[in-house]
Amino acid sequence: MQIQSPKSIGILLGTLYGIFMRLFVELLDTYNLSSLVSISFMFLVPVAIGYIRIHFEFKSSKTLTKRQMVTIAWQPIFVFLLVSVITLLEGSICVAMALPAFMLFASMGGLLAGFIKQRQTKNANRPLLSIALLPVLLSPIEVNYLHLSKTYEVTNSIVIEAPINRVWQQLANVSTIEPQELPFSLTQLIGVPKPLEANMNATGVGAVRTSKWQKGVAFKEVITDWQPNKQMLYRFEIDPDAIPDDALDKHVKLGGEYFSPLYGGYALSEDKSGNTILTLKTTVQDNTNFGVYSRIWGEVIFQDFHYSLLTLMKNRSEKPLVAAISHF
Incomplete structure (x- = not known):
């Protein structure tokens, strides 16, 4: 697998995005602007990771089945969580509890990438940027105003x-x-x-x-x-x-x-x-x-x-x- 291939780029960028968000959200947590235990990180970050993976897959594959969009989106999720465990960013308990949600919402991100691809051929990077920034924009609102104890x-x-x-x-x-x-x-x-x-x-x-x-x-x-x-x-x-x-x-x-x-x-x-x-x-x-x-x-x-x-x-x-x- 060549690093320049769209598949490799999608996995790499999806993984790097996950790691960056993991570190960035923890930094924001010190200022009460975000939290790792939040909807924004737990559900929206994997949506973005899945979207990134399928977005780049479309650069080499003109068509993808829904099943492919669902399953291919998991690839950077697995790499991201493996890196998190190896580097001690997360423990096995948190990873085990997060994995089902990460897989589900990464699949939703993959399907969303396919949906947008079918309807938008120009400025394809604009939705990608919006989805990647969404957890950062919503997290401060959630942390300070949403409390569902x-x-x-x-x-x-x-x-x-x-x-x-x-x-x-x-x-x-x-x-x-x-x-x-x-x-x-x-x-x-x-x-x-x-x-x-x-x-x-x-x-x-x-x-x-x-x-x-x-x-x-x-x-x-x-x-x-x-x-x-x-x-x-x-x-x-x-x-x-x-x-x-x-x-x-x-x-x-x-x-x-x-x-x-x-x-x-x-x-x-x-x-x-x-x-x-x-x-x-x-x-x-x-x-x-x-x-x-x-x-x-x-x-x-x-x-x-x-x-x-x-x-x-x-x-x-x-x-x-x-x-x-x-x-x-």
């Missing part, structure tokens, strides 16, 4: 073949979690640290439960409701400055500016067979402007995390019973 609750349950009192004993203090005790999960795949243990300094309302994760992550859960064998509720107390910078990407850091769990807790009930139904819920605050997209990711991540913890509690609660039956 929202709160939602994620709830999951599991049936445990053990009495309630046995399950309750597993909740407050969680001894060291061995790697094989946690099922493989999406959160592990994208780089979220695994939980290691949790310890209570007392029992009852006001007690503090300290959770520790890998990579030095630790946070407190202050008990707000304590009903033995019924429920244990808590509010999160998270100091983002106490979480190591390399543990979680700064844009999704727990207790940070954009994303934080507020409340959580376990509830226990009994089914007709005498098994325990253990429910885990977490109330999450989302301060991004991403709407449905961030809600989907929040649901995916917390449900995945809930599944890991509930499975741990199930296996630990059922293990003594299995051992006793086997011994008998």
